[in-house]
Amino acid sequence: MNKKGILLILTGYMLVATSCFKSQNNPAYSSFFAGEISGNKKIEMNKINIDTITLTNVNTSYLGFSAISGDSIYLIDKLFCWVYILDLDGQLITRKLGQGAGPKELDLKFVDSFCFLHDGRKLFVGSSLDLHLYDKNWNRIAKKVIDWRGEYTYTDIYQIDSPDPAEISLYGFEYEKFKIINSFKHPDVVLVPIYSEHKDFNAFVSEDYYKKGRIMASIDIRKAKVVGLNGRRPPVYLENKYLGHHSFYSFTLTSEDEIFITHEIDSLIYMYDYDFNLLRKFGYAGRNMNANYTPLTTNFDINKIRHLYFADKPQKGYYEELFYDEANTLLFRSYKKGNKQKVDGLQIYRENVLIADVDVPKEFVILGYIKPYYFSKAIFDEEREQIVIYRFKI
Amino acid sequence: MRIDLFIFLTLCVILLFSCSETEHVDKSVETIDEKVHSKLIFEKTKIEIKNVKRGEVIEGIYTFKNTGENVLTIEYVNPDCTCTSYEVSSNKVLPGQEGWVKLVLDTKDKLPETRINATVRTNTDQRFHRLVLKASIID
Missing domain, CATH: 2.60.40.10 (Immunoglobulins)
Structure with missing residues (x-):
């Protein structure tokens, strides 16, 4: 092969290699948030009637998640790795998996997160970047570890004083708010919140973390590789230096892969396309939220940070979860008011218009919709040995 | 002779793969419910x-x-x-x-x-x- 041929092959290889990782060319920070606030408020309901479903005698560790997929409710036991499938009334239909190394078992000490993919596959994630993938019949397809290296290894990046915010190894899964959503347009890609613990680039010490830090990773589960980093934290975080204990967000997708995001302390909801171009922003503050946030004003101090997480944060109100009912074009946002209030809140938007902001029981967090009911996430009550799910119609 | 050798090798390969397949079957799930249960x-x-x-x-x-x-x-x-x-x-x-x-x-x-x-x-x-x-x- 002559030199020209080699050059062509190398060029082609470089093109393919660079196109695999989707990194932004550092768009201006303002482009993620600038623009008019749209929408308005037109309240259509002031109250919703909520049913309570109480499950007892479930063989569970009382550490769990819930999910809705198709016409069923799922309870996922984080410790025992059982997956319970329930009908709309909370009646047990069947049970799948369970901890173990068999082909129909889940080989995890603890399930950190999960995702039911649109094509019926099921993904479970452990604490070592390990992916456990099952087919629609609950047979194990693959067990992989994500290659999270960028230009540097996870260890090496911590020795660098001013790391590049686009560097993959700077980030890891946001275990505090570990929600995984499958892209509709890219069946093997899931989107996951990320954060950084770098000594100079983290939520408690760094302005750049808020201006330049990426917030979401795209992961190709077939290749077990990070294929994109994107998003930013909104300007409200720069007004409170620093609210690391509130630097979380929740998100949901439309079937066109448009992304709705709500950040814990920002009353606005941002809607982006898949490439994080801002489409619109809208939203109103929740009612009776204690928004008197306490920043960390000193240098990094682990004891003060623990206090902020465990003692201060429960007193405060913040936005917690989003669910988009595409068929009815309704967007639901759950929020906490703070522990002095006896209830929490739920907002409902139709397009950009707030049509309801109602009280809901403490711990109520919106989960999803199975006609004709909207469901809350399951509340695992270890003391009473019961699981509670709320549901309502509108 | 060459063809015979080829057939022999092919059979060996088939045998090898069929053996390894049975080895990969994990019995832990299939047998769990057949076990005698205790309390x-x-x-x-x-x-x-x-x-x-x-x-x-x-x-x-x-x-x-x-x-x-x-x-x-x-x-x-x-x-x-x-x-x-x-x-x-x-x-x-x-x-x-x-x-x-x-x-x-x-x-x-x-x-x-x-x-x-x-x-x-x-x-x-x-x-x-x-x-x-x-x-x-x-x-």
């Missing part, structure tokens, strides 16, 4: 130890009794943290006999309020049991 009752499943000096290694001992009519098998104990090791009195416990599971936690790098969970897998109907070791650690 057990833990005296307690949660232990809390307060005022632990950071760096101390603490133990939680969880005693249980085989209340079934068959031999109880402790298939494994699986703490959810590498900071915790375990011991079991015996993997097989006869009907009416008692046994124990011990969790051993190194508190060196743990949060002030630490909680360790361990899954115990047994040949009971329930199959999994959760043990909790809580520690309040002081610096």
